[in-house]
Amino acid sequence: MSKSKLSQWVWLFVLFVVLLLIPIGVSGFGILNIINMIYLMIIAAMALNLIMRTGHVNFAHAAFLAIGAYSSTFLSMKVGLPFWLCLPLAGLTGALIAWGLGWIILRIKGPYFFLVTVAFSEVFIRLLDWFSSVTGGHQGIEQIPKPSITIPNLFTFRFKSEVSFYYLLLVVMLASVIIMYRLQHGHWGLTWRAVREADMVAESAGVNVLRYKVIAFTTGCFFTALSGSLYAHYVSFINTDTFGLLMMFGLLFAVVVGGRDYFYGPIIGIVLLRSLSAAVAHMAEYQPMVYGTILILVILFFPAGVASLPSKFEAMWRRVLPIRRVSETARG
Amino acid sequence: MAVLYAQILINTLVLSLTYVLIALGLTLVLSVMDILNFAHGAIYMLGAYTFYYLLMHAGWPYFLSAILAIVIIGLLGVLLEKYVLRRIGTAHLEALVVTFGLAMVLESLITVIFSGQPLPVRGLLSGVITAFGVVISLERLAIIIVAAVLVGALFFFVAKTKEGRAMRAVTQNRVAAQLCGINPNRISGLCFFIACALAAASAVLTGPIFSISPTMGLAPLLNGFTAMILGGLGSIEGCVVGGFILGLLISFGSTLIDPTMANIIAFALILLILIFRPKGVMGRVQK
Amino acid sequence: MKLLEVKGLRKQFGGLVAIDDLSFHIEKGEMLGMIGPNGAGKSTAFNLITGFYSPTAGEVKFKGEGITGLNPSQIAGRGIVRTWQVASLFANMSVLQSVTIGCHLQGRIDFWHAIAGGTSVRKKEEEVRKKANQILNLMGLTGFKDMLSKHLPHGFLRRLGVAIALGADPELMLLDEPVSGMNSEEIREAMALIKGINKEGITILLVEHNMRAVMSTCDRILVLHHGRKIAEGLPKAIVQDQKVIQAYLGGAAKVA
Numbered sequence: 001m002s003k004s005k006l007s008q009w010v011w012l013f014v015l016f017v018v019l020l021l022i023p024i025g026v027s028g029f030g031i032l033n034i035i036n037m038i039y040l041m042i043i044a045a046m047a048l049n050l051i052m053r054t055g056h057v058n059f060a061h062a063a064f065l066a067i068g069a070y071s072s073t074f075l076s077m078k079v080g081l082p083f084w085l086c087l088p089l090a091g092l093t094g095a096l097i098a099w100g101l102g103w104i105i106l107r108i109k110g111p112y113f114f115l116v117t118v119a120f121s122e123v124f125i126r127l128l129d130w131f132s133s134v135t136g137g138h139q140g141i142e143q144i145p146k147p148s149i150t151i152p153n154l155f156t157f158r159f160k161s162e163v164s165f166y167y168l169l170l171v172v173m174l175a176s177v178i179i180m181y182r183l184q185h186g187h188w189g190l191t192w193r194a195v196r197e198a199d200m201v202a203e204s205a206g207v208n209v210l211r212y213k214v215i216a217f218t219t220g221c222f223f224t225a226l227s228g229s230l231y232a233h234y235v236s237f238i239n240t241d242t243f244g245l246l247m248m249f250g251l252l253f254a255v256v257v258g259g260r261d262y263f264y265g266p267i268i269g270i271v272l273l274r275s276l277s278a279a280v281a282h283m284a285e286y287q288p289m290v291y292g293t294i295l296i297l298v299i300l301f302f303p304a305g306v307a308s309l310p311s312k313f314e315a316m317w318r319r320v321l322p323i324r325r326v327s328e329t330a331r332g
Numbered sequence: 333m334a335v336l337y338a339q340i341l342i343n344t345l346v347l348s349l350t351y352v353l354i355a356l357g358l359t360l361v362l363s364v365m366d367i368l369n370f371a372h373g374a375i376y377m378l379g380a381y382t383f384y385y386l387l388m389h390a391g392w393p394y395f396l397s398a399i400l401a402i403v404i405i406g407l408l409g410v411l412l413e414k415y416v417l418r419r420i421g422t423a424h425l426e427a428l429v430v431t432f433g434l435a436m437v438l439e440s441l442i443t444v445i446f447s448g449q450p451l452p453v454r455g456l457l458s459g460v461i462t463a464f465g466v467v468i469s470l471e472r473l474a475i476i477i478v479a480a481v482l483v484g485a486l487f488f489f490v491a492k493t494k495e496g497r498a499m500r501a502v503t504q505n506r507v508a509a510q511l512c513g514i515n516p517n518r519i520s521g522l523c524f525f526i527a528c529a530l531a532a533a534s535a536v537l538t539g540p541i542f543s544i545s546p547t548m549g550l551a552p553l554l555n556g557f558t559a560m561i562l563g564g565l566g567s568i569e570g571c572v573v574g575g576f577i578l579g580l581l582i583s584f585g586s587t588l589i590d591p592t593m594a595n596i597i598a599f600a601l602i603l604l605i606l607i608f609r610p611k612g613v614m615g616r617v618q619k
Numbered sequence: 620m621k622l623l624e625v626k627g628l629r630k631q632f633g634g635l636v637a638i639d640d641l642s643f644h645i646e647k648g649e650m651l652g653m654i655g656p657n658g659a660g661k662s663t664a665f666n667l668i669t670g671f672y673s674p675t676a677g678e679v680k681f682k683g684e685g686i687t688g689l690n691p692s693q694i695a696g697r698g699i700v701r702t703w704q705v706a707s708l709f710a711n712m713s714v715l716q717s718v719t720i721g722c723h724l725q726g727r728i729d730f731w732h733a734i735a736g737g738t739s740v741r742k743k744e745e746e747v748r749k750k751a752n753q754i755l756n757l758m759g760l761t762g763f764k765d766m767l768s769k770h771l772p773h774g775f776l777r778r779l780g781v782a783i784a785l786g787a788d789p790e791l792m793l794l795d796e797p798v799s800g801m802n803s804e805e806i807r808e809a810m811a812l813i814k815g816i817n818k819e820g821i822t823i824l825l826v827e828h829n830m831r832a833v834m835s836t837c838d839r840i841l842v843l844h845h846g847r848k849i850a851e852g853l854p855k856a857i858v859q860d861q862k863v864i865q866a867y868l869g870g871a872a873k874v875a
Binding site for chain 1: 669671690691692693695696700701703707708709710711712716717719720721723724726727728730733734736740744783784786787
């Protein structure tokens with residue numbers, strides 16, 4: 001293995017160990033639940049970014065969180081399936097709906113696609129309310145079962161504590177990120193980018209643009225539904241307000257402010273978002289205002305997002321250095 | 333039965349005209365500035381609250397409050413255009429996110445100041461007139477008349493006045509308009525002023541009928557977009573047509589079936605039109 | 620052998636007839652130039668053949684099989700590619716990445732394999748990388764390999780467009796005004812490049828305004844005017860064709 005590759009793997013290993021040890025490191029600070037939510041939201045935000053890579057801003061994203069949450073709840077409470085089945089099935093539900101919807105709506109261009117997804121999410125929320133006998137409407141559904149591992153006659157391990165959820169969420173989050181990484185950094189990621197840059201040129205080179213868009217959309221919605229299912233079984237309570245406008249806005253915020261052209265952008269965005277919301281938790285009504293203002297400022301002044309700052313600093317630094325050198329020689 | 337239908341028709345007129353006013357604002361902004369303004373609903377809401385504040389808190393006379401609310405919102409629009417939207421140009425993603433972010437900020441601002449509870453607005457006219465057994469409230473009649481006048485005024489403005497012609501020039505070719513001595517930025521500012529003023533006017537007119545709340549803007553926004561798309565993007569005549577078709581569908585749908593159904597109809601409409609009769613909306617060259 | 624056959628092609632946009640009763644063919648290996656004054660319908664014909672428009676009437680056959688109404692990616696799969704006006708290339712992607720996209724048809728990797736990885740995936744990626752570099756070499760773009768397309772000097776952008784098209788291993792290449800905006804030196808280079816590609820066995824349909832470029836390199840010429848074919852034949856004959864001259868000069872001039 002080449003030296004730089006080896007050092008890459010070393011760093012990853014170190015990171016992995018750090019992640020494993022976090023619950024010990026932060027115990028007593030009471031922030032483990034914030035970190036858990038961060039992991040959960042990272043999945044949804046990365047998924048949104050994946051969809052946006054093909055040039056479509058998906059406002060229905062929060063709806064797919066709801067789809068995942070409600071289907072998983074239904075499967076576990078009404079059908080009695082264990083969490084470990086509900087999770088992938090919820091993801092699949094999201095993927096199937098996305099597949100069907102995608103073939104229709106992904107033919108529509110940029111801003112109008114956004115409009116369609118806004119309309120869809122509005123209608124979706126109304127439908128959730130309408131079928132409140134099933135969804136529990138505003139009352140919501142309580143006591144959604146937590147995951148458990150049962151080896152008959154030996155033991156049953158129930159995921160009850162924040163620490164146990166930490167590891168569960170860490171695993172799912174890492175698996176999702178790794179899968180998305182592999183996709184984004186190979187043939188698929190490149191083709192998706194090309195589709196966003198110039199879809200007609202890509203099409204004339206043989207790319208079946210619609211199919212690539214639908215697959216991106218479906219994949220993104222799969223992970224989002226997954227994340228919704230995780231949420232339901234973690235918080236154990238969902239209602240029709242949980243996955244509304246504010247959550248959608250938060251996800252969009254994370255992707256845009258974090259840096260949508262960077263793979264790790266959404267991660268930065270979510271960390272920022274959660275930290276902010278923890279900071280202004282006592283002023284809940286001010287939250288949308290704060291996020292909104294930051295979002296607008298970022299778009300106006302740092303459109304590439306926070307993730308672009310390091311390279312910007314580097315560029316600035318490089319410009320400064322030669323000047324210093326010249327002034328030194330002038331004196332000497 | 334005929335009376336019921338007539339009643340629904342009156343509601344339709346009122347509803348349609350409010351959609352038309354909003355759709356007109358959206359179309360103007362789309363045509364002149366090439367932006368889908370997702371903050372439009374929030375601006376409408378802001379107009380309602382400004383009017384509410386002037387009328388109910390400051391206790392100012394009805395007409396003064398109304399006119400002032402409209403002007404204030406219009407001026408706010410000018411500021412927004414100059415300091416926020418102009419920086420974005422026509423970068424679509426940025427425009428989407430910014431206008432959406434703006435909507436969130438405004439909604440949150442109003443919730444903080446006024447609380448999230450729906451608030452009633454005092455009406456000016458009370459009483460009804462009866463014609464052919466149909467009861468029409470004077471309030472609604474006034475809305476119909478004023479809205480119709482506003483729409484007519486806008487048509488006149490665009491078609492006959494110098495500024496209106498300048499606006500049309502900019503929608504066709506921004507650069508060429510510049511070469512003719514028109515300042516596209518000034519026109520954008522004017523356009524946004526009008527759009528916001530129209531939204532505020534619509535809010536002022538309907539405030540007394542529907543109570544106001546911070547989230548009141550989303551439905552009109554979606555309906556405005558639907559009306560605009562129904563009637564054909566970029567066409568102000570289309571707004572009127574689209575507004576009426578939508579108004580008919582929704583008021584009949586709401587009364588005879590269900591309000592939720594009405595929303596679903598709107599969504600399905602947008603979808604169908606955008607897919608099958610896009611008029612230049614689809615990404616690829618028309619097939 | 621007739622590689623491409625166009626029969627009775629008609630395209631109407633509402634009340635406007637852009638192309639009417641257009642019929643022609645291209646022989647395998649030849650270089651056909653399509654010329655005509657502005658608005659003659661050249662781009663419409665272009666878009667019709669490549670699947671970006673679907674015809675109101677008529678048909679297009681490639682290698683004897685009908686391709687009318689197929690979408691552009693399917694048409695690329697059959698062996699027909701096109702180039703684009705400069706502005707619409709992959710601005711924020713590097714030159715190498717752009718050509719890699721051009722090689723899409725060969726480089727497609729199954730979704731699940733892409734996630735799983737493995738030697739077959741790596742092998743394919745290596746193949747595509749080699750092929751893309753070969754094309755860059757052929758087009759003289761190797762030095763710009765990692766440069767973003769939007770930073771590429773203007774003259775090289777056309778080459779990039781051709782390079783992307785070559786990635787699909789086309790049998791027929793349609794070039795959309797490849798030399799517009801170039802000076803005579805650049806034109807000579809570009810046309811030599813195109814002729815070189817033609818000599819490699821790729822049939823070429825060239826749409827262009829620049830008469831001299833077309834006359835000196837094409838085997839045959841096709842002239843469109845008001846959506847109809849008004850002349851077809853060898854360059855020498857076209858230059859003297861009355862109808863052609865009238866079309867370009869508005870009927871005022873006469874050739875002695």
